[in-house]
Amino acid sequence: MKIINSVSDMQAFSKKEKLHGKKIGFVPTMGFLHKGHLSLVEEARSQNEIVVVSIFVNPTQFGEGEDFDIYPKNFHRDKELLEEMGVDVIFYPTVDEMYPRSYNTYVDVYKVTEKLCGASRPGHFKGVTTVVAKLFNCVLPDNAYFGLKDAQQVVVISKMVRDLHFPVTIVPCPIVREADGLALSSRNVNLKKDQREHATVLYQSLKKAEEMVENGCLDAEKIKKSIADKIKTYPQAEIDYVEIVNFDTLEDIQVLKGKNLIALAVKIGKVRLIDNIIVEV
Amino acid sequence: MKIINSVSDMQAFSKKEKLHGKKIGFVPTMGFLHKGHLSLVEEARSQNEIVVVSIFVNPTQFGEGEDFDIYPKNFHRDKELLEEMGVDVIFYPTVDEMYPRSYNTYVDVYKVTEKLCGASRPGHFKGVTTVVAKLFNCVLPDNAYFGLKDAQQVVVISKMVRDLHFPVTIVPCPIVREADGLALSSRNVNLKKDQREHATVLYQSLKKAEEMVENGCLDAEKIKKSIADKIKTYPQAEIDYVEIVNFDTLEDIQVLKGKNLIALAVKIGKVRLIDNIIVEV
Numbered sequence: 264m265k266i267i268n269s270v271s272d273m274q275a276f277s278k279k280e281k282l283h284g285k286k287i288g289f290v291p292t293m294g295f296l297h298k299g300h301l302s303l304v305e306e307a308r309s310q311n312e313i314v315v316v317s318i319f320v321n322p323t324q325f326g327e328g329e330d331f332d333i334y335p336k337n338f339h340r341d342k343e344l345l346e347e348m349g350v351d352v353i354f355y356p357t358v359d360e361m362y363p364r365s366y367n368t369y370v371d372v373y374k375v376t377e378k379l380c381g382a383s384r385p386g387h388f389k390g391v392t393t394v395v396a397k398l399f400n401c402v403l404p405d406n407a408y409f410g411l412k413d414a415q416q417v418v419v420i421s422k423m424v425r426d427l428h429f430p431v432t433i434v435p436c437p438i439v440r441e442a443d444g445l446a447l448s449s450r451n452v453n454l455k456k457d458q459r460e461h462a463t464v465l466y467q468s469l470k471k472a473e474e475m476v477e478n479g480c481l482d483a484e485k486i487k488k489s490i491a492d493k494i495k496t497y498p499q500a501e502i503d504y505v506e507i508v509n510f511d512t513l514e515d516i517q518v519l520k521g522k523n524l525i526a527l528a529v530k531i532g533k534v535r536l537i538d539n540i541i542v543e544v
Numbered sequence: 545m546k547i548i549n550s551v552s553d554m555q556a557f558s559k560k561e562k563l564h565g566k567k568i569g570f571v572p573t574m575g576f577l578h579k580g581h582l583s584l585v586e587e588a589r590s591q592n593e594i595v596v597v598s599i600f601v602n603p604t605q606f607g608e609g610e611d612f613d614i615y616p617k618n619f620h621r622d623k624e625l626l627e628e629m630g631v632d633v634i635f636y637p638t639v640d641e642m643y644p645r646s647y648n649t650y651v652d653v654y655k656v657t658e659k660l661c662g663a664s665r666p667g668h669f670k671g672v673t674t675v676v677a678k679l680f681n682c683v684l685p686d687n688a689y690f691g692l693k694d695a696q697q698v699v700v701i702s703k704m705v706r707d708l709h710f711p712v713t714i715v716p717c718p719i720v721r722e723a724d725g726l727a728l729s730s731r732n733v734n735l736k737k738d739q740r741e742h743a744t745v746l747y748q749s750l751k752k753a754e755e756m757v758e759n760g761c762l763d764a765e766k767i768k769k770s771i772a773d774k775i776k777t778y779p780q781a782e783i784d785y786v787e788i789v790n791f792d793t794l795e796d797i798q799v800l801k802g803k804n805l806i807a808l809a810v811k812i813g814k815v816r817l818i819d820n821i822i823v824e825v
Contacts, residue, residue: 270709274711367653367654367655368654368707368708369651370649371649371652372648372649373648374648396651397709400711403711425644426647427651428555428678
């Protein structure tokens, strides 16, 4: 397994492999890998001759007062995990390498970035689309793997790829959960013990919503209220949003129809967690 | 010579050629080709195994009330010229192909886009950077050729390529002029006979500025005044701007130093013409 730090070395590697007709699968990450990331790597490994994983905590997607400085890191462990999984390259650039001096170019997707996490975290998705465009130009992948925990991110990146004609196929992968249902996240490590125990309320509220739909309830307001009520049973949980939207357009839904995304963001102490389920009607 | 209309066919063509190790040279144009464009094609032809020329009048780089609707077109003639020059592919997409329904993604370079033509034409460069990013993702070139008549465009595109790590080398090419000095432009055809004759005042004013610098004058204000005075000798000429800036940063210059861009935009009747010279001190 190679570790590549420079943009030009990364491009040279990928160009050479492509010249040999090799398909490149790419998993962009911010490191501190968990089984969610590893499921993406596994999927990439099974579908491509070359697998590249990037580890880059991207400053431009964090807002003022967000957790950029305390975002957990453990490169040594990440490296061991990826080596075991047969990854070919870790792309591990510095911030200065990715954002050279007097950097001033951004990729911006409008509308689908304005809701859900985009509304709570202004500028977040502009940072995400910009860095993903840059990473695509560094790694030159055929396929890129994104977890559905960040469902809005999947929608936004897919739209960017379509609108800018990036020659990349986006492969969305299912959420990986702990045994008790909590969606895996690098941020879970920042939860205190009792917070971690009670954080299961997020997934429980979503499962209850799913049951409501299965039992014939299609009223978005009723379902959202049920979710909020369930979350509020844990007093330390502070709801950022609970939304039900069309999965492709992220437009609000009153009556569930087609592919619906039920998504929530909740702060537990200082840790902001997100989770979602996709419900087809 | 192939004519390709769809994004996916264009990508498939380029991917296949790259697999064979062929270098792709790309000349993006809005058609109605003149010797300026053809000099870019010639340069591309001499440096690459495959040459792709795009013809696409990009609506997003024209502002309200600008000349999108009367922008001259002659695909049949363009095709003949490019065939003669041994071009491999004309990429000739429709607006709907390049901007699919509910399109909502833009590439934006800040700062260097805010001056000169960017100040006179708000949103113009956002349209340019967006369409060039899209065209790069369609054509997947190794080298892309841009004329220095649009000097700010060369600076802006070079910055976008650097900031987003596009794996493309930008090749700036010198301005091509008529025998009497007028810089070639597809818009020249919209000048009336007497306007065309007097339009030479633009280049004459720049040559005079160049002489001033050669004679030791480094005072930007004095040089700009000399240019403006010369242009004003033609009463139909309405100055949009006359600026002297650093060629890399496009920052204003008081005393000429290093690589200076002396640039102007002038409206003659309804036709907006630009011209410039680069003066090294």
